[in-house]
Amino acid sequence: MNLLLEGLVNVFQWEVLLFLTFGTILGIIIGSLPGLTSTMGVALMLPLTFGMEPVPGILLLIGVYFGSVYGGSLTAILINTPGTPASAATVMDGYPLTQKGQAHKALTISTLSCAIGGIISVLVLILVAPQLASFALKFSAPESFALALFGLSIVSSIAGKSIVKGLMAGTLGLLIATIGLDPIGGFPRFTFGMPEMTTGIGFIPIMIGLFALSEAFKSMEDIFVEKRVNVVIEKVKLKWVEFKGLIGTILRSAGIGTFTGMIPGAGADIAAFVAYNEAKRFAKNKDEFGKGDMRGVAAPEAAGNSVTGGAMIPLLTLGIPGDAVTAVLLGALMVQGLQPGPMLFESNGPIVYTLFVGMLLANVLLLVFGLLGIRFFTKVLLIPKTILTPLIIMLCVVGAYSLGNNYFDVVVMFIAGVVGYFFKKFEIPASPVILGLILGPMMESNLRRALVMSQGDLSIFYTRPITVVLLSIAVITLFTPLFTKKIMKNS
Amino acid sequence: MKKYMKYSAFAIVAVLLLAIAGCGKDNSDGAGGKDEFPKKAITLISPTSAGGGTDAAARALAADVEKHLGQPVGVVNKPGGSGSVGMTEGANANPDGYTATMVIAELTMLEHMGVSSLNQDQMKAVAMINLDPAALTVPADAPYDTLDGFIAYAKAHPGELNVGNAGSGSIWHVAAESLAKNAGIELNHVPFEGAAPAVTALVGGHVDAVTVSPAEVKTHLDAGTLKTLAVMSDKRSDIIPDVPTFTEAGLESETIATWRGITVPKDTPDEIVAILEDAFLKAAKEENFQKFMSSNGLGIELKSSKEFTSFMDENYNYYKEMFAELGLSGK
Amino acid sequence: MKVPHITSGIVSIFIGGFFYFLTMDFPKLNNTETGPAFLPRIYCGLLVVFGLILFIQGILDKNKEVKKEKTFLFALLSMGIVCLYIVVMPYVGFYISTALTLVALLLFSKIRSILTLVSVPVGALLFVYVVFELLLKVQIPSGSLFL
Numbered sequence: 018m019n020l021l022l023e024g025l026v027n028v029f030q031w032e033v034l035l036f037l038t039f040g041t042i043l044g045i046i047i048g049s050l051p052g053l054t055s056t057m058g059v060a061l062m063l064p065l066t067f068g069m070e071p072v073p074g075i076l077l078l079i080g081v082y083f084g085s086v087y088g089g090s091l092t093a094i095l096i097n098t099p100g101t102p103a104s105a106a107t108v109m110d111g112y113p114l115t116q117k118g119q120a121h122k123a124l125t126i127s128t129l130s131c132a133i134g135g136i137i138s139v140l141v142l143i144l145v146a147p148q149l150a151s152f153a154l155k156f157s158a159p160e161s162f163a164l165a166l167f168g169l170s171i172v173s174s175i176a177g178k179s180i181v182k183g184l185m186a187g188t189l190g191l192l193i194a195t196i197g198l199d200p201i202g203g204f205p206r207f208t209f210g211m212p213e214m215t216t217g218i219g220f221i222p223i224m225i226g227l228f229a230l231s232e233a234f235k236s237m238e239d240i241f242v243e244k245r246v247n248v249v250i251e252k253v254k255l256k257w258v259e260f261k262g263l264i265g266t267i268l269r270s271a272g273i274g275t276f277t278g279m280i281p282g283a284g285a286d287i288a289a290f291v292a293y294n295e296a297k298r299f300a301k302n303k304d305e306f307g308k309g310d311m312r313g314v315a316a317p318e319a320a321g322n323s324v325t326g327g328a329m330i331p332l333l334t335l336g337i338p339g340d341a342v343t344a345v346l347l348g349a350l351m352v353q354g355l356q357p358g359p360m361l362f363e364s365n366g367p368i369v370y371t372l373f374v375g376m377l378l379a380n381v382l383l384l385v386f387g388l389l390g391i392r393f394f395t396k397v398l399l400i401p402k403t404i405l406t407p408l409i410i411m412l413c414v415v416g417a418y419s420l421g422n423n424y425f426d427v428v429v430m431f432i433a434g435v436v437g438y439f440f441k442k443f444e445i446p447a448s449p450v451i452l453g454l455i456l457g458p459m460m461e462s463n464l465r466r467a468l469v470m471s472q473g474d475l476s477i478f479y480t481r482p483i484t485v486v487l488l489s490i491a492v493i494t495l496f497t498p499l500f501t502k503k504i505m506k507n508s
Numbered sequence: 509m510k511k512y513m514k515y516s517a518f519a520i521v522a523v524l525l526l527a528i529a530g531c532g533k534d535n536s537d538g539a540g541g542k543d544e545f546p547k548k549a550i551t552l553i554s555p556t557s558a559g560g561g562t563d564a565a566a567r568a569l570a571a572d573v574e575k576h577l578g579q580p581v582g583v584v585n586k587p588g589g590s591g592s593v594g595m596t597e598g599a600n601a602n603p604d605g606y607t608a609t610m611v612i613a614e615l616t617m618l619e620h621m622g623v624s625s626l627n628q629d630q631m632k633a634v635a636m637i638n639l640d641p642a643a644l645t646v647p648a649d650a651p652y653d654t655l656d657g658f659i660a661y662a663k664a665h666p667g668e669l670n671v672g673n674a675g676s677g678s679i680w681h682v683a684a685e686s687l688a689k690n691a692g693i694e695l696n697h698v699p700f701e702g703a704a705p706a707v708t709a710l711v712g713g714h715v716d717a718v719t720v721s722p723a724e725v726k727t728h729l730d731a732g733t734l735k736t737l738a739v740m741s742d743k744r745s746d747i748i749p750d751v752p753t754f755t756e757a758g759l760e761s762e763t764i765a766t767w768r769g770i771t772v773p774k775d776t777p778d779e780i781v782a783i784l785e786d787a788f789l790k791a792a793k794e795e796n797f798q799k800f801m802s803s804n805g806l807g808i809e810l811k812s813s814k815e816f817t818s819f820m821d822e823n824y825n826y827y828k829e830m831f832a833e834l835g836l837s838g839k
Numbered sequence: 840m841k842v843p844h845i846t847s848g849i850v851s852i853f854i855g856g857f858f859y860f861l862t863m864d865f866p867k868l869n870n871t872e873t874g875p876a877f878l879p880r881i882y883c884g885l886l887v888v889f890g891l892i893l894f895i896q897g898i899l900d901k902n903k904e905v906k907k908e909k910t911f912l913f914a915l916l917s918m919g920i921v922c923l924y925i926v927v928m929p930y931v932g933f934y935i936s937t938a939l940t941l942v943a944l945l946l947f948s949k950i951r952s953i954l955t956l957v958s959v960p961v962g963a964l965l966f967v968y969v970v971f972e973l974l975l976k977v978q979i980p981s982g983s984l985f986l
Contacts, residue, residue, distance in 0.1 A: 213593055215624075358728070
């Protein structure tokens, strides 16, 4: 407790506050631009911190990290363009809310859920990090495979009208994910001799194309035929009663997010999808999901942002980075002479608790900037569609390019945009493709790695308790929507 | 009337942009006098994604080199294809010295892996910056404390020891295969997506050993959860000076290491290479960069343009043999 | 008859079949239990199965087909513009190609105000230049014609 107080004092210095604020705002901007990911933002800022004191340096990076995870949902909700993979799930209900004229409300929910989710995960980090970290270490190849399969099983609940079409789209995503070097043997698959394809087709260009560019094509079509699509921004504020109804969802999603963040190799994108699915599972009335349900925004947002605190758990206590962003943070900590691991808390207690307080504050800053900013963010919708749509098209191109300074990604993005347009015409849902793309590599490499480790013995999948539990949930999740649909039809 | 306005708008924008582009061209094309190199910003291609060790080293180095060149040095990430995408672009860039590439050990391996036809002959070496050898690391509570103990255990339990590496055909996979070959033991090679997940699996007790660089296990060595038995190099590692080399531990072995260096396209004039070589080597010797490398556990190994060229050639030939022997060739 | 179902079914079967055909060349690796073709083949099989189900569903559907919209050509036109934009970009550079595309798209959207036609591209490019190129150090392609 003393350490926390000391941390509080350390954080409230103008230099620290300045960098944290700067980092958070920069993070929100980076996150909201498609193609610029959290990892890229943090990596870009890394050299700046070399010459700085540990606390302001690390908190600058943490501000960028937290801010960018939040920023991605702004464009997801407003213009159907997920800024980061973490907000791919937010699109499903966030954009429909905007179309209904409730952008203001959707952004409020997103901001509140993000901040609450983030704060909960940091609290978990402060209170029980060491105990949880040892649990995260239990995750080996079979467990990660089971987790990926569980994530994939939610495809049946995000499929929309036709489950077969959803399953087809999900499988297509899985197949695209196999393009590139085979994760176990290193054999190049489906590359058609192109070196760009050996590392596979990135899912971010595909995501930008499928969601944003295809929507832009559709808007252009509406503009050409002069369908007047007047976007109304009703100044509907979130009512207290509505928020109270969301608290359960937010808390549950924060738990899911923190847990997922902890697992090495699983990040905000997966957490958001899983939380969305659980929100739907627990909801009494599921009809509004996919058409603009508030819970469909709260769940992925809370989960996505709570991954941040979760990912810090194995990083700080064991020195194990759970994903790419924390890998950069690991480097930043080490440059500052802070060696993450069991000894960190003993040798650098005051600094660690200062970082904790800083993380809490970063989430509070998100809340403040988010709520203050909503009025300005929604102004985007006042731009006439005729002008906004060409701008979105440009943003798609520059975003896909800047991802890896790669022209190939732009081509992929364009093809995905055309395909996405036909998906809309044929009423095939796009989200399952993204789900397959995100989870396909994780599932395949862990399945095959598990078999290498067990030398082909299948018992590795049914003799390990965590694996068995996760696989059972996966089966239940996959088949529940199939049966409930049958039952609903019969009754 | 409207038609005219339409066209004039077009014309205005087009003229404006051509003007802007023209200005840019004037500034950039004036590299006539080679004695004044560099005249504009230099791009350093990092063939890995933002956030990796190569990227971090490139960024740290770029920040320091600026002072010596008097021009900004911007790092651009071009990840993909085990580094082949970025390095190929670097090899095909304008040979004017304004595009340099941070090359990685894979440059001398890609051709043998069948991933790409790129090799070191398509580049001109500027300087080598870093080298990290492979090291055999096991959990701290493993029943053996020496390389001999490990080999004896592996002989008693053939094919049972799971050894994690950074992916099939990666340098750390080659290291484990060469260990197995030299010691005459049978190991079960488990590929991961990079060194970090392999180390995580070792900490979690899901594999029995890893053959990655000391830098990648340093945190866990300090925490006491892992121990390194021997280093695959002809001299001990600066990070873990107490750990013997393979040869000292009683097993003849080649140096198997990952390395990073700076190259430019093949046709770059030698005067320009000399200026770059001088600047990069100077920057790498400075405290700033040294501190960055040592705090990240990365070994500094400086080689001049000449030394680096022959080093890469040796590497190339060694891996050619090695890959054929191990049956890893993608061809 | 439901044309979307039938079309997507056929495409799905085709993709599954095509990729399955490609996996025929994949080697069997001796050091692993499952080869590189293992999962792709399962996915291909699933695509064919789902495609068949969709195809049959589409044929059996008794609802009359919904009247076809004639807006498709307009979407195709905008795709064409964007396609041209992307093809031309490596040659004339990002800034010029983007400006021309923006003006073209605005003109097709029946915007005739010169102020808009000039200010939108200039503003957008300025934004990209400041945020992406200056702040985030993204290397925007300047086009091979000007190198």
